[in-house]
Amino acid sequence: MQLRRADVLRGARELLDAEGLDGVTMRKLGAALNVQAGGLYWHFRSKQALLEAVAEDLLAGVAASPPAGPWDQRLVTLAHRLRQAMLGVRDGARLIAETFVTEPNTTLAGLTGMQILIDAGLPPEQAAWTMFAVAHYVLGHTIEEQAAGPDRAAKLAALAETGPDVRELAAAIAADPGRRFEFGLALVVDGIRVRLGPRTPADS
Amino acid sequence: MQLRRADVLRGARELLDAEGLDGVTMRKLGAALNVQAGGLYWHFRSKQALLEAVAEDLLAGVAASPPAGPWDQRLVTLAHRLRQAMLGVRDGARLIAETFVTEPNTTLAGLTGMQILIDAGLPPEQAAWTMFAVAHYVLGHTIEEQAAGPDRAAKLAALAETGPDVRELAAAIAADPGRRFEFGLALVVDGIRVRLGPRTPADS
Numbered sequence: 001m002q003l004r005r006a007d008v009l010r011g012a013r014e015l016l017d018a019e020g021l022d023g024v025t026m027r028k029l030g031a032a033l034n035v036q037a038g039g040l041y042w043h044f045r046s047k048q049a050l051l052e053a054v055a056e057d058l059l060a061g062v063a064a065s066p067p068a069g070p071w072d073q074r075l076v077t078l079a080h081r082l083r084q085a086m087l088g089v090r091d092g093a094r095l096i097a098e099t100f101v102t103e104p105n106t107t108l109a110g111l112t113g114m115q116i117l118i119d120a121g122l123p124p125e126q127a128a129w130t131m132f133a134v135a136h137y138v139l140g141h142t143i144e145e146q147a148a149g150p151d152r153a154a155k156l157a158a159l160a161e162t163g164p165d166v167r168e169l170a171a172a173i174a175a176d177p178g179r180r181f182e183f184g185l186a187l188v189v190d191g192i193r194v195r196l197g198p199r200t201p202a203d204s
Numbered sequence: 205m206q207l208r209r210a211d212v213l214r215g216a217r218e219l220l221d222a223e224g225l226d227g228v229t230m231r232k233l234g235a236a237l238n239v240q241a242g243g244l245y246w247h248f249r250s251k252q253a254l255l256e257a258v259a260e261d262l263l264a265g266v267a268a269s270p271p272a273g274p275w276d277q278r279l280v281t282l283a284h285r286l287r288q289a290m291l292g293v294r295d296g297a298r299l300i301a302e303t304f305v306t307e308p309n310t311t312l313a314g315l316t317g318m319q320i321l322i323d324a325g326l327p328p329e330q331a332a333w334t335m336f337a338v339a340h341y342v343l344g345h346t347i348e349e350q351a352a353g354p355d356r357a358a359k360l361a362a363l364a365e366t367g368p369d370v371r372e373l374a375a376a377i378a379a380d381p382g383r384r385f386e387f388g389l390a391l392v393v394d395g396i397r398v399r400l401g402p403r404t405p406a407d408s
Contacts, residue, residue: 022226048353094298097347100356102363110373124369128376133345133388137337140344143301149252152304159306165328169314172332184337191395 003035005043012054013089021091021098024051052099058085058092059105063112071120072189078113079138079185086142093142110135121196130192137188138181145177207239209247216258217293225295225302228255252303259299260307262289267309267316275324276393282317283342283389290346297346314339325400334396341392342385349381 011033015024026047030037044050062085067077086092110131117127153174160170172180215237219228230251234241248254266289271281290296314335321331357378364374376384 094301097298097344098351100351100353100359102359107363107370107373111369114369114373124372125375128372129379129384129387130391131373132376132384133341133391136344136348136388137341137392138344139348140301140340140342141337143347144340144343147302147304149304155304155306159311162311165315165318166311168328168332169311169318169335171329172336175333180333180336183333184340187334187337187395187399188341188392189395190398191391191393194394194398195391 003033003039003043007033008040008043008050009053009057012050013057016054016095017090021051021094026050048099051095052101052103054089055095055099056101056103056105058088058095059101059109061085062105062109064105064108066112067116071116072193074116075113075120075134075189075192076185078109078116079134080181082109082135082138083142083181086138087146091146093139093146097139097143117192120192122192126195130195134185134188137184141177141181141184145181207237207243207247211237212244212247212254213257213261216254217261220258220299221294225298230254255299256303256305256307258293259303260305260309262292262296262299263305263309263313265289266313268312270316271320275320276397278320279317279324279338279393279396280389282313282320283338284385286313286339286342287346287385290342291350295350297343297350301343301347321396324396326396330399334399338389338392341388345381345385345388349385 008029011029012024015029015032019028024047026037026040029050030040033040040050044053059082062081063078067074067081069077086096089095113131113134114124114127117130118124122130156170156174160167212233215233216228219233219236223232228251230241230244233254234244237244244254248257263286266285267282271278271285273281290300293299317335317338318328318331321334322328326334360374360378364371
C-alpha cells in the first residue's frame, strides 16, 4: 500500500508523543510505520521539514474560525487555543519554538491575532509587535509547563522549606498551570488596554 | 591533573556553544576534555544534572547585585539581565526552559523579581505569579530569538510578498530582537501597573 503524507504526519505525531522531541528520528519513524526511510523522504525532504509540517498541523484549529466578541475576549480565546494546540502533543511548545513555519495555519493564527488588535484600535505595526509579545508569553508559559519533569515535585517541596518568600514562589510554580496562564495573559491584555488609551476602564 | 568541577562546567558550556543543546552528550564532553566519561560522572551524576549546573551558572549575574531605581525600572533591568544571560550561550533559553533548578542563582533571580513587585505594592502571592508571567515572556521571546535558523530570511522574504498584513508580520519578526523585546516587556510592565491601581499614570 502507498504511504501517504497524512500517514507520515500521524506517525510523526505519535512518535513525538511517545518519545518527546529529542527522540524523533527518521529511522524510528520508518520503523514505526514499517517503511524504508526513503519512503519518508519522498514526502519530506528532511526531518526539519517533517517537524515543520507537524507544527503547522498542530495549529490547524487555532484560527480556523475567528473568535467572536470584544477584542480582549477574542485575543484571550486565541491565546487559549494556541496553548491548547501546543499542549495537544508532547513537547508541542518546543516544536513550535524550534520550527519556523510560514504555511497557512501558522500564518492565519498570526494574522488573526494582528487583526484583533487592529480592530481594537492599534496601528498595524504595533498590532504585529503586540501579537508577538502575546505569542511569546504563550510560548514561554507552555514550554515551561510541558518541561515539568518527574523530579520537580520533590525539588519544589525542598525549596518551599527554605523560607516564606521561596514558599510563595514554589506555590506559584506548583499552581494549576491553566490558572497561572490566565493570570499572566490578563496582565498582558491589561498592558495592551493601556496602549489603546482611556476609552476602556481597566478591569483588574 | 585532577579534573575539576569548574573545568567540566566550562567544557560543557563550550560544547553547548559549538554543538547546540541537542549535540551535548557526556561522550563528546569527555572527548573534548580528554577524560573518561567516569571522570565526568564523578562530578555530575547525569547529563541532566550537568545541564542544570550549566543553567544555574548561566544565571549567576542576573540578581547578584539587585537593580536600583523605581520598581518598573528595576523589573525591566532584571528582565534584560535574564535575556542577556540566556543569550550568553547557544540555546541558553532552551537550556533554562528544559531544566528545573532550585539552586541559589536561579532562586535569587526569582526572589529578586518577586521582591521588586512586593516593593511596588503587590501582595506576595500576586508578586510571585506576576514574576512568572514576566519570566515566561522573557523565556518565550529569547527561545524564539535563538531558534532563528538560516532559512528564516528566505522564508520571511517569500512571506512578505503575499500581502500587506503579512508583510507587517514579517517585518515584526525580522525587526531587531532587542527592540521587539523591549516593546513586549513594556506592555507587560504596563499591565502590572494597572494592578497597582491609579497611583501612576500610564506612560505608553
